Amino acid sequence: MEGPGLGSQCRNHSHGPHPPGFGRYGICAHENKELANAREALPLIEDSSNCDIVKATQYGIFERCKELVEAGYDVRQPDKENVSLLHWAAINNRLDLVKFYISKGAVVDQLGGDLNSTPLHWAIRQGHLPMVILLLQHGADPTLIDGEGFSSIHLAVLFQHMPIIAYLISKRQSVNMTDVNGQTPLMLSAHKVIGPEPTGFLLKFNPSLNVVDKIHQNTPLHWAVAAGNVNAVDKLLEAGSSLDIQNVKGETPLDMALQNKNQLIIHMLKTEAKMRTNQKFRLWRWLQKCENIITLAETGCLDFRTFCTSCLIRKPLRSLHCHVCNSCVARYDQHCLWTGRCIGFGNHHYYIFFLFFLSMVCGWIIYGSFIYWSNHCATTFKEDGLWTYLNQIVACSPWVLYILMLATFHFSWSTFLLLNQLFQIAFLGLTSHERISLLKQSKHMKQTLSLRKTPYNLGFMQNLADFFQCGCFGLVKPCVVDWTSQYTMVFHPAREKVLRSV
Ligand SMILES: [Zn+2]
Numbered sequence: 463m464e465g466p467g468l469g470s471q472c473r474n475h476s477h478g479p480h481p482p483g484f485g486r487y488g489i490c491a492h493e494n495k496e497l498a499n500a501r502e503a504l505p506l507i508e509d510s511s512n513c514d515i516v517k518a519t520q521y522g523i524f525e526r527c528k529e530l531v532e533a534g535y536d537v538r539q540p541d542k543e544n545v546s547l548l549h550w551a552a553i554n555n556r557l558d559l560v561k562f563y564i565s566k567g568a569v570v571d572q573l574g575g576d577l578n579s580t581p582l583h584w585a586i587r588q589g590h591l592p593m594v595i596l597l598l599q600h601g602a603d604p605t606l607i608d609g610e611g612f613s614s615i616h617l618a619v620l621f622q623h624m625p626i627i628a629y630l631i632s633k634r635q636s637v638n639m640t641d642v643n644g645q646t647p648l649m650l651s652a653h654k655v656i657g658p659e660p661t662g663f664l665l666k667f668n669p670s671l672n673v674v675d676k677i678h679q680n681t682p683l684h685w686a687v688a689a690g691n692v693n694a695v696d697k698l699l700e701a702g703s704s705l706d707i708q709n710v711k712g713e714t715p716l717d718m719a720l721q722n723k724n725q726l727i728i729h730m731l732k733t734e735a736k737m738r739t740n741q742k743f744r745l746w747r748w749l750q751k752c753e754n755i756i757t758l759a760e761t762g763c764l765d766f767r768t769f770c771t772s773c774l775i776r777k778p779l780r781s782l783h784c785h786v787c788n789s790c791v792a793r794y795d796q797h798c799l800w801t802g803r804c805i806g807f808g809n810h811h812y813y814i815f816f817l818f819f820l821s822m823v824c825g826w827i828i829y830g831s832f833i834y835w836s837n838h839c840a841t842t843f844k845e846d847g848l849w850t851y852l853n854q855i856v857a858c859s860p861w862v863l864y865i866l867m868l869a870t871f872h873f874s875w876s877t878f879l880l881l882n883q884l885f886q887i888a889f890l891g892l893t894s895h896e897r898i899s900l901l902k903q904s905k906h907m908k909q910t911l912s913l914r915k916t917p918y919n920l921g922f923m924q925n926l927a928d929f930f931q932c933g934c935f936g937l938v939k940p941c942v943v944d945w946t947s948q949y950t951m952v953f954h955p956a957r958e959k960v961l962r963s964v
């Protein structure tokens with residue numbers, strides 16, 4: 463065969479596609495001279511019968527190679543650059559020739575070229591998966607390290623050949639295999655290949671996230687931060703990489719990011735740290751609750767009438783679970799619409815002050831409005847009658863009228879609630895919730911229930927003293943009861959005396 467036939471044959475047997483991303487991320491140094499030569503377009507040769515064996519191997523001219531080998535050429539003999547025929551066949555994906563050379567005694571793991579690589583290393587750099595499969599089937603060792611210190615899986619990661627990575631791992635190549643510097647494929651990927659892949663791809667194979675390399679003692683996250691590889695940082699954080707491991711200089715990934723002044727990565731690391739702290743806190747709370755339940759159950763106190771199924775705690779006496787605030791509130795009074803939160807043991811007295819001062823201010827505004835009208839409007843209720851008086855004051859200042867109406871509205875509810883609260887506190891010793899509950903209960907009871915005859919009613923003075931926690935010139939002393947942790951009735955020093963007087 464000669465002429466056009468051969469030419470087209472040579473053209474069709476080119477070197478295959480260039481690997482995607484080859485040399486993109488500062489990995490040009492990993493190329494060697496042979497690889498560079500191999501990637502150049504092969505010139506067409508006119509006459510295959512005169513090809514030397516290297517050229518015939520590169521072009522995949524099987525007949526010519528066979529002819530030369532049968533004529534006595536030693537397939538193990540390297541060329542002047544110490545590259546074997548198997549290397550040339552592997553880099554050009556010549557499957558038939560590789561099978562042929564191996565059958566003729568070629569050494570599968572022959573080291574050659576500037577980088578002291580095996581044919582498998584060459585095939586991986588070029589991304590020839592069928593060649594990788596064939597070489598492994600013939601006993602190639604993927605754990606061998608090349609002159610740059612990389613094993614097969616490291617090269618596949620560096621040159622981003624995902625199918626080869628997946629195949630090597632499936633063939634029991636460790637995803638945590640270390641190179642000469644103790645770097646795992648994940649570290650190499652995070653450091654050398656900017657972008658989400660192959661870091662994200664490697665993470666699917668469950669690699670060790672927190673191993674460190676031999677020299678810098680960096681984790682994969684350290685390497686990603688060092689390279690400013692935002693996508694890799696994101697993937698590693700999502701996978702749960704540790705934020706606390708320190709490298710040989712005592713730096714965490716965050717320290718490294720602060721040094722590099724990479725604001726986006728600093729933000730990502732800080733946000734993740736905050737989120738993890740919250741998760742730990744939630745877990746701690748959960749464990750506390752579990753311990754609580756065990757203690758209650760084992761001491762015979764796990765009574766579902768006094769156990770909050772939302773907070774998973776034993777409810778203190780007089781407390782109630784508020785479904786708006788989603789927590790148990792000690793000495794619960796009400797969920798106040800005006801303040802938007804629960805009124806209970808901790809803030810009940812502030813609520814009384816709030817009502818008191820609101821009533822005072824509204825009363826003062828109402829008083830001020832009438833003073834304004836008496837001074838500025840030429841009308842009086844007595845002289846002109848109600849209708850004329852109202853018309854006159856509306857015409858005099860509609861704004862003052864509007865303020866008066868508003869103040870009157872707030873005065874009415876705040877005064878009503880204040881009086882109601884003071885009555886409950888001073889005369890009944892009850893909260894609003896307890897009073898309403900007792901009133902509801904009394905509807906279903908035959909005998910009338912006296913709201914004043916409860917264990918919490920200790921008499922007018924004592925009730926006020928206990929509520930506001932202040933004495934009255936030695937007449938009464940406040941009794942301190944912590945209602946957030948009171949589970950049983952308390953003996954009150956004034957109780958006996960007061961109960962008799964009710
Ligand atoms: Zn609760």
Ligand SMILES: [Zn+2]
Nearest residue numbers: 784787797804
């Ligand atoms: Zn509430």
